[in-house]
Amino acid sequence: MIIVLKPDATADQIQHIEKSVHEWGLRTHFSRGTERSVIGIIGDESVLANKPLDVFPGVDSVMSIQKPYRLASREFQSKATKIAIPWGRPGGEPVEIGGERIVVVAGSCSVETPDIMLETARYIISAGARMMRAGAFKPRTSPYAFQGLGVEGLKILAQVRAETGLPFITEVMDTRDVEMVAEIADVVQIGARNTQNFSLLKAVGRTRTPVLLKRGIAGTLEELLMSAEYILSQGNDRVILCERGIRTFERATRNTLDLNAVPVLRKLSHLPISVDPSHGTGAADLVTPMAMAGVACGADLLLVETHPNPEKATSDGAQTINEAQFRKMMDGVRGIASVLGRSL
Ligand code: PEP
Ligand code: MN
Numbered sequence: 001m002i003i004v005l006k007p008d009a010t011a012d013q014i015q016h017i018e019k020s021v022h023e024w025g026l027r028t029h030f031s032r033g034t035e036r037s038v039i040g041i042i043g044d045e046s047v048l049a050n051k052p053l054d055v056f057p058g059v060d061s062v063m064s065i066q067k068p069y070r071l072a073s074r075e076f077q078s079k080a081t082k083i084a085i086p087w088g089r090p091g092g093e094p095v096e097i098g099g100e101r102i103v104v105v106a107g108s109c110s111v112e113t114p115d116i117m118l119e120t121a122r123y124i125i126s127a128g129a130r131m132m133r134a135g136a137f138k139p140r141t142s143p144y145a146f147q148g149l150g151v152e153g154l155k156i157l158a159q160v161r162a163e164t165g166l167p168f169i170t171e172v173m174d175t176r177d178v179e180m181v182a183e184i185a186d187v188v189q190i191g192a193r194n195t196q197n198f199s200l201l202k203a204v205g206r207t208r209t210p211v212l213l214k215r216g217i218a219g220t221l222e223e224l225l226m227s228a229e230y231i232l233s234q235g236n237d238r239v240i241l242c243e244r245g246i247r248t249f250e251r252a253t254r255n256t257l258d259l260n261a262v263p264v265l266r267k268l269s270h271l272p273i274s275v276d277p278s279h280g281t282g283a284a285d286l287v288t289p290m291a292m293a294g295v296a297c298g299a300d301l302l303l304v305e306t307h308p309n310p311e312k313a314t315s316d317g318a319q320t321i322n323e324a325q326f327r328k329m330m331d332g333v334r335g336i337a338s339v340l341g342r343s344l
Contacts, residue, residue, distance in 0.1 A: 002076060003039040003053060006060045013058030014039070024051065029071065033078040036060075040076045042233070067268070069225040071232035072239070077270040083210050083238045085131065085186045089165035095130045097210075097240060098272030098300050102337050102344050105131040105169055106326065108307040109278075109316035110138050110146065111153030114160070119308050121164045123323045127330045128344045131186070132160065132168040133303055138315060139173055139193045146314045154184050161186075169212055169303070175203045182209035192217045192244055192279070195227050205234025212274065212303070214242045221261055225269060240272045240301060241265055243294075245280035254282020254319070257290050262297040274301035278319045284310065287321050288329040295336045302333065 003017060017039060018028045026043035041048070045064075053062045067073045082098040097103050106124040111117065111134040121132055136153025138146065149156070157168045167186035172178055173194060182188050187210045194200050195216035204211050211231055215224045228239045243262060245255025257280030265273050275294030277287045291302050307313040310320035321329060334344050 001041040001045050001048060002063050002065060003041070004060045004063060005037045005039065006058055007036070009037070009058030013056070017053075017056050017058065020056070024048065029076070031077040031079060035078070038076070038078075040070065042071065067225075068222070069229040071237075072225045072228045072269050072271060074268060074270055079270060081237070081270050081272060083240065083272060085167045085210065087165050088161035088167050088186075092165045095167060100342055102295055102299065102333070102342055103131060103301045104129040104304065104330065104333065104344060105133045105274075105301060106304045106306045107133040107168075108313055109135060109305050109320065110314045111136050111149050111156050111170075112307070112314060114156050116308060117156050117160045118163065120306065121160045121166050123308075124306065124326065125164060125166060127327045128334070129330070130166070132157065132166045133170070133189075133305075134168070135171045135189075135315075137171055137173045137177065137181075139171070139191050140315070151180075154181065158184055172200070172204065175199050178203040178207065182207035185209060187212050187240070190214060190227075192219075195219050195224065198230055201227055201230035202234055205231040205236045207236060208238075209236075210238035210240065211236065212240045212242055214244045214276070215246065215261065217247050217255070219246070221264055221268070225265075228269070228271060240274050241269065242274040242276055242303065243280070244276035244303075245282075253286065255280055257281060257294075259293055259297050262294065262299055266298055272300040273298065274303055275299040276303040278303070278305040278316070282319045284319055284321050284325065287319065288325065288332050291329050292332045292336045295333050295342075296340070304329065
């Protein structure tokens with residue numbers, strides 16, 4: 001349910017409405033928009049059955065939200081959510097996700113040695129990336145494949161951040177690790193295999209660390225938004241949605257990058273949207289065209305796998321681009337962004 005306020009509703013009237021809703025055992029979320037301001041109601045709405053909310057002073061109308069997700073919906077919040085990530089060294093400008101500037105997040109699939117991570121950080125910064133990515137805990141299809149450096153990997157990422165300023169995104173796979181990873185990472189990633197791991201979603205929802213939520217391998221957009229709702233409903237309002245390709249009948253590529261998702265999610269939700277052209281294609285030579293396409297259809301953030309020597313990457317080498325390819329990708333992406341009146 002949302003309460004649409006009259007344009008001239010006073011602060012006292014808004015406070016009175018919120019206080020009454022709280023007394024009925026529900027929570028509220030105030031959202032000031034340019035065209036209209038609304039109060040979203042969170043909780044079991046059946047108690048509102050006999051409550052004459054529409055006669056409260058300052059109320060224009062009361063509407064029910066038709067979608068199964070609420071906090072994630074545009075109806076609930078018309079204004080786009082922007083997420084500010086502090087720069088990792090004193091004096092640096094924060095990285096804003098969901099604003100006019102597109103954020104490129106780049107790095108190897110898994111955390112590699114400190115030297116490789118530092119070398120990667122240096123070239124991605126000089127090419128215009130503003131965050132780093134790499135997994136310390138890796139969800140691998142085979143239990144015999146490299147599983148990531150674990151806590152040691154987190155330390156390497158933090159060390160690289162301290163030296164270069166680059167904030168980082170890293171995946172958390174286990175509820176027992178959530179507090180630790182959320183404490184050190186700038187953004188925690190929920191991977192495609194865990195999009196519907198509801199205990200994990202609730203656990204990251206209880207932290208205040210932003211979450212990059214990947215679409216499930218066979219997940220619909222509604223399921224993705226319901227997963228975002230799990231996080232938001234726990235009080236963490238900083239969620240970034242990520243299209244990373246879905247499993248289809250097409251086997252020419254590892255996954256099918258569903259770019260329809262970007263404008264569809266934009267319509268349905270106020271949350272920032274990211275595209276991962278690396279997992280979306282599984283092939284290094286397809287990363288640049290699909291990164292450009294992701295920006296063309298409105299992505300706020302790109303998540304890209306790069307490594308100084310992809311042949312030696314400990315995971316996902318086939319879809320990983322090297323420095324020269326990364327620089328070329330950045331040029332292409334910058335060109336598309338400028339056509340849209342955006343920048344990197
Ligand atoms: C990753 O980002 O390295 C990863 C494992 O992604 P996904 O969950 O999309 O497969
Ligand atoms: Mn990977």
